[in-house]
Every structure is written in C-alpha cells, then in structure tokens.
Amino acid sequence: MSDLVDLAAIETAAERIAGGVLRTPTVPSPGLGSLLGAPVLLKLEQLQRTGSFKPRGVLAKLATLSEAERAAGLVAVSGGNHGLAVADVAGAAGVAAVVVMPENAPARSVAAARAAGADVRLTPDIPAAFALAGELQAAGATLVHPFDDPVVLAAQGTVGLELAQDAVTLGEPPTDVLVSIGGGALLSGVATAVRALLPDTRVWGVEIVGAEAMSAALAAGGPAPVPITSAITTLSAPSASQLTYDHVRALVHDVLVVPDADAVRGSVELAEYAGIWAEPAAGCLVAGARRVLERHPDARLALVICGANADVADVAGAR
Structure with a gap:
C-alpha cells in the first residue's frame, strides 16, 4: 500500500x-x-x-523539478486535458514538452497544445500513448504523470x-x-x-x-x-x-x-x-x-x- x-x-x-x-x-x-x-x-x-x-498538478510538479529535469524536457501522456496543461505550463516556463495523445483526443486540445509550443504526437489509442511516453521517459525525458504522482x-x-x-x-x-x-x-x-x-x-x-x-x-x-x-x-x-x-x-x-x-x-x-x-x-x-x-x-x-x-x-x- x-x-x-x-x-x-x-x-x-x-x-x-x-x-x-x-x-x-x-x-x-x-x-x-x-x-x-x-x-x-x-x-x-x-x-x-x-x-x-489539470494545470494545478502540472504547476506543482514543475515547481519540484531540478534544473536538470527541466532541461531534459517534459513528456506527458493524455486523453486531452493533461497534455494541454503540460503544454501551456511548460511553454510559459520556457521548458520543452512532448505531449502524446490518442488520435481521437479532442481536436481543440490537440490544436491548443501545439499552439502552446508542445511537440504533439498522436497514437492509435491510449495504451499506445502510454507506451510511447514510457519510451521517451526511458530516453531521458522527465515524465509528468497525469495521476500516478x-x-x-x-x-x-x-x-x-x-x-x-x-x-x-x-x-x-x-x-x-x-x-x-x-x-x-x-x-x-x-x-x-x-x-x-x-x-x-x-x-x-x-x-x-x-x-x-x-x-x-x-x-x-x-x-x-x-x-x-x-x-x-x-x-x-x-x-x-x-x-x-x-x-x-x-x-x-x-x-x-x-x-x-x-x-x-x-x-x-x-x-x-x-x-x-x-x-x-x-x-x-x-x-x-x-x-x-x-x-x-x-x-x-x-x-x-x-x-x-x-x-x-x-x-x-x-x-
């Protein structure tokens, strides 16, 4: 527990x-x-x-990251709202972010995350999005998990x-x-x-x-x-x-x-x-x-x- x-x-x-x-x-x-x-x-x-x-959690997480973790860039997986929050908060802070979303995520969230400066990558479904985010984390990006934190x-x-x-x-x-x-x-x-x-x-x-x-x-x-x-x-x-x-x-x-x-x-x-x-x-x-x-x-x-x-x-x- x-x-x-x-x-x-x-x-x-x-x-x-x-x-x-x-x-x-x-x-x-x-x-x-x-x-x-x-x-x-x-x-x-x-x-x-x-x-x-969602920005509540993202702002709190960003405030706890080291300079090295920020410099590595953020990665987030999302059905829409969490990814948009990561894109917005990271963009305002000058931190690079990759947001992974399923292809059926709300179009307005995808567009807004891209407009905020995030690199948005689309996958066939949510499990595939989590898998890709895990790969990016393993390659060195800092994961901002939507709920397991x-x-x-x-x-x-x-x-x-x-x-x-x-x-x-x-x-x-x-x-x-x-x-x-x-x-x-x-x-x-x-x-x-x-x-x-x-x-x-x-x-x-x-x-x-x-x-x-x-x-x-x-x-x-x-x-x-x-x-x-x-x-x-x-x-x-x-x-x-x-x-x-x-x-x-x-x-x-x-x-x-x-x-x-x-x-x-x-x-x-x-x-x-x-x-x-x-x-x-x-x-x-x-x-x-x-x-x-x-x-x-x-x-x-x-x-x-x-x-x-x-x-x-x-x-x-x-x-």
Missing part, C-alpha cells in the same frame, strides 16, 4: 501553485437543483486556466480544499460530493481534502462504461488493465495506479459507472439547466447524481465540473 497524501500536503500544494491558477468559484445551481430535485453546488473548474483542473495528486486536491471552504461559507455543506474518474488523482485529492474538512460528507467517483479502471481495481483488489471502448478520451486511463487505488479504497464511498450516452446527456443538461458548457467527462456527474439521489433522497449535492475542452462535434461523436 502506498502512503496516502494528507491535508497538510494539499495545503502545501495550494501555496506552491498560488498565483499560477484561478481560485475557481463554487456556486449554487438553482436550475440543476430543480432538475434533480435536490440542492446542488457546482465547483466551476472548467473556468480554470486551459479549461480544466503524489505531488500531482496533492495539487488536484486543492480543488477539494477550495470546495470545502466555499461550501462552509455558503451555508449548509453538501452531504455528497461527486467527482469524475480518469486515473483517479482528482477524485483522490478531492476526497482527501473533503473528508478532512467535512468528515460527514460522502465522496463518490463517477466513471464511464468502457473506461472502468477504478471499478476494475476495486473489484480486483488492486490496479488492473482494462480495455478502453468509451469515446470519452479524457476519462480513458488504461488502469488506475496503486496510489490512486489506495486513496479511493480508503476515502471514497462508492464508484458509480454510467454509459457514454448518459454523460453526453449530462453535458446538455448542464448547458440547459446550469448555463455552463462542460465536456462529457463532467456531464457524467449529472447521471451519477441521479444514482446518489436514488440511494439518498435527502442529499445535498456538490459536483466538481472538471473541464470544458470539448466542442459540439466531440460531444455528438461520443453519443
């Missing part, structure tokens, strides 16, 4: 990345609350630099730190917080912060049919490879890591799995009822919220809207 990140590490990460990221708002959503029949808070991380929470995990936990603080300020805190799962760093970090500050609050993970890395890990008693069939690339990790599995097993109430179509429907509902555009990786939380309310009809919900890097064509293609 790996050591778990604690609240102190998340608070350190918050200091480390201060000034480099937005403190995104946490707001009530009367419209979505009306749709679901329960109070809803939204943590609007789609407003973050590069359109997702305690520094990155702690920085993603700053989302949960802000959410918990804001929820207390806004009034009655949520009984249930929902977070999307790719490799699990965001869920792990948010769960660490929320359970430390709001110990009676349940934290739920939501993942997609055909990208069930965390569900598979929980069923197997540890990380296990999974076939990727979901069209939602930003949640398509080929496996969880021991680090994220350990956090989820210890801190997360349950992991819910919803189909692609429900995640796309959730994106549309977030637009129609909450007035925000979010990618299906966040839309899946609306479907997850319905599952939570089936079990806990009196729940007060908080949803972490993780990103908005999908255009209409991407969403339509995931249906």
